[in-house]
Amino acid sequence: MTAEIVSVGTELLLGQIVDTHAAHMARILAGCGISCTRRATIGDNMDRLVATLKESLSRADVLITIGGLGPTVDDITRDAIAIALDDELEEVPEVADRLRKFFATRNIRMADSNLRQAQKPKCGRQIDNPNGTAPGLLCEKDGKVVIALPGPRGEFDPMATGYVRQYLEHLQGGQVIHSRVLRIAGMGESSVEELIRHLMDAENPTVAPYAQPAEVHLRVTARAATREDADLLIDPVVEQIRSILGNHLYGFNDTTLEAATIELLKKAGETVAVAESMSGGSLSARLTSVAGSSQVFLGGAVVYTVATKVALLGIPEELIREFGPVSEEVAKAMAVAIREKLGATYGVAVTGNAGPTADIDNKPVGLAYIGLATPEGVSVDQAKYRGIREDIQRRSTQTALNLLRNEILR
Numbered sequence: 001m002t003a004e005i006v007s008v009g010t011e012l013l014l015g016q017i018v019d020t021h022a023a024h025m026a027r028i029l030a031g032c033g034i035s036c037t038r039r040a041t042i043g044d045n046m047d048r049l050v051a052t053l054k055e056s057l058s059r060a061d062v063l064i065t066i067g068g069l070g071p072t073v074d075d076i077t078r079d080a081i082a083i084a085l086d087d088e089l090e091e092v093p094e095v096a097d098r099l100r101k102f103f104a105t106r107n108i109r110m111a112d113s114n115l116r117q118a119q120k121p122k123c124g125r126q127i128d129n130p131n132g133t134a135p136g137l138l139c140e141k142d143g144k145v146v147i148a149l150p151g152p153r154g155e156f157d158p159m160a161t162g163y164v165r166q167y168l169e170h171l172q173g174g175q176v177i178h179s180r181v182l183r184i185a186g187m188g189e190s191s192v193e194e195l196i197r198h199l200m201d202a203e204n205p206t207v208a209p210y211a212q213p214a215e216v217h218l219r220v221t222a223r224a225a226t227r228e229d230a231d232l233l234i235d236p237v238v239e240q241i242r243s244i245l246g247n248h249l250y251g252f253n254d255t256t257l258e259a260a261t262i263e264l265l266k267k268a269g270e271t272v273a274v275a276e277s278m279s280g281g282s283l284s285a286r287l288t289s290v291a292g293s294s295q296v297f298l299g300g301a302v303v304y305t306v307a308t309k310v311a312l313l314g315i316p317e318e319l320i321r322e323f324g325p326v327s328e329e330v331a332k333a334m335a336v337a338i339r340e341k342l343g344a345t346y347g348v349a350v351t352g353n354a355g356p357t358a359d360i361d362n363k364p365v366g367l368a369y370i371g372l373a374t375p376e377g378v379s380v381d382q383a384k385y386r387g388i389r390e391d392i393q394r395r396s397t398q399t400a401l402n403l404l405r406n407e408i409l410r
Contacts, residue, residue, distance in 0.1 A: 033175030335371030
């Protein structure tokens with residue numbers, strides 16, 4: 001069984017609103033064992049919306065629309081669905097009465113246009129909306145199913161995760177599509193794919209890589225009667241991947257690299273402090289975004305200029321003059337200094353040039369040095385990143401976290 005999702009609203013096409021509902025709905029479909037094969041976004045234009053709905057209905061068993069169920073003239077989804085299904089709209093008297101009472105109890109004049117929300121195609125029924133005035137729609141005709149959901153999050157979420165999910169589970173007959181995401185750091189997408197390519201030819205479960213900023217994710221997906229049965233198919237594949245990739249595999253699903261690193265520090269009873277130049281405090285921000293990080297993260301210093309490197313960390317000014325602030329020597333000194341000043345097990349330092357132009361010492365954009373001071377000594381990783389300023393800063397903190405994590409695991 002296949003499904004398509006059509007999001008409706010010119011504001012989506014203008015980028016004024018980010019469409020997270022479609023992704024949420026796709027996850028629900030997968031959990032119900034229904035394959036989402038296409039997603040489309042259409043503005044508030046009747047001809048284009050009707051054409052898109054008809055095209056989707058020619059391919060998919062289930063069509064889900066999101067948005068456009070309000071009372072105004074640009075809320076055209078219910079009308080477009082009726083046209084696409086070659087059906088007529090009719091008013092539901094009890095819903096019309098409920099709308100009138102809703103406005104009356106609030107002492108608000110109800111515009112006639114609000115009664116549009118009481119309409120539905122004759123082949124359909126309305127889905128109760130506990131948090132708004134626009135009911136959803138569920139239409140069944142000629143072997144096709146059309147479900148229309150409102151756009152506001154507080155109205156969409158309860159319908160999608162409640163009634164609609166239950167309906168879809170019954171419609172599919174109990175099969176689920178379940179995925180587990182494996183998160184990998186310190187390897188590029190092509191290198192990961194080369195190592196696990198033989199696992200990507202299987203049909204159930206399937207293995208698919210996709211790149212994320214500064215890391216790689218592998219999605220292992222199985223189709224089975226229940227989620228537990230799907231996990232039984234996924235588990236041995238995950239173990240194969242773990243044996244191939246080793247410590248590069250740092251977590252699953254929503255686990256972040258900073259969360260995995262904090263957890264390792266807690267288990268080891270160790271602490272970390274950071275000194276940041278190029279990353280501007282974003283490494284500290286990532287670490288402190290993890291609940292409970294205060295147990296292991298002692299603090300950090302943003303030493304963005306030569307003067308602050310000297311004043312706060314005590315880096316010798318002559319060292320900076322000789323080698324430049326973006327250098328292996330300064331990265332070492334920063335890591336050692338922050339570790340000693342805060343009494344941490346580990347000191348991590350980030351210095352580099354995030355761009356967009358070469359720095360005063362003519363160091364190229366993207367050049368970075370990541371220092372790691374430990375009880376045994378200090379090491380520095382030199383990196384050359386590509387991308388815009390924000391990408392370079394993000395990648396530098398990813399490298400720093402991965403270096404720290406690998407050191408803890410030694």
